[in-house]
Amino acid sequence: MKAANFRKKFHSFQKDYFIKRLFRNLSLNLAMQIMNIKKAFLLGGTVVLLFSCGKDKFNSVPEIKFTSISPNVISNSSFPGQIDLTFQLKDAEGDFGVGGGQDSSFVYVKNITTSQELDSFKFPVLNGISRKNLDVEVTANILRDAKPSNIPAPYTDTLYFEIYVKDNAGHKSNVEQAGPLYYIRN
Structure with missing residues (x-):
């Protein structure tokens, strides 16, 4: 009985460990994807600003x-x-x-x-x-x-x-x- 109980606890531990590890990996992947999306938006926004803010052709100083x-x-x-x-x-x-x-x-x-x-x-x-x-x-x-x-x-x-x-x-x-x-x- 002790061996069966041990197997059950070990199996439960493995399942919990696997789920926690999977969840942690998914969380990290999701966090990385969000960071990449933020970086892409930041980079895209910077490019748009640089090209939209062209130097005026004419200035008050001759x-x-x-x-x-x-x-x-x-x-x-x-x-x-x-x-x-x-x-x-x-x-x-x-x-x-x-x-x-x-x-x-x-x-x-x-x-x-x-x-x-x-x-x-x-x-x-x-x-x-x-x-x-x-x-x-x-x-x-x-x-x-x-x-x-x-x-x-x-x-x-x-x-x-x-x-x-x-x-x-x-x-x-x-x-x-x-x-x-x-x-x-x-």
Whole structure:
């Protein structure tokens, strides 16, 4: 009887142990699956946020990008009437060149090859274009700033300029280096 009772208890113990172990394994598997689902949602949410929060194309602070100088080779024997420095301008409000005495926007140019002081030009009046999300090409005549250094002839001087703009709200753009402009002294 004792052996039968022992078998019964042992069998009951095995069954309980097996059920507890099975339940624990199922619980762990379920917990792991829930964690994996949470991780997947978190990762998916992060990806959605990253792609939906793209950088605005336009900003309140103006942004410029140097495009060209034309002509880019000049000489003292054939000095042109105009030297055009061209750059791309982007601004969210477009508060440039309003005219009517309200304008306080400027284009600033400095010949960094010489000790020349910073020069500025009133921004041209922009008529007939949308100002919101302004994206325009601007050309400034920098003839008076294209002065070479004082090295005697013959020589070729390579001139570089720094340019930036300020809008009517006083926001200063990034500073761009423009050039080269080659000045040939015969």
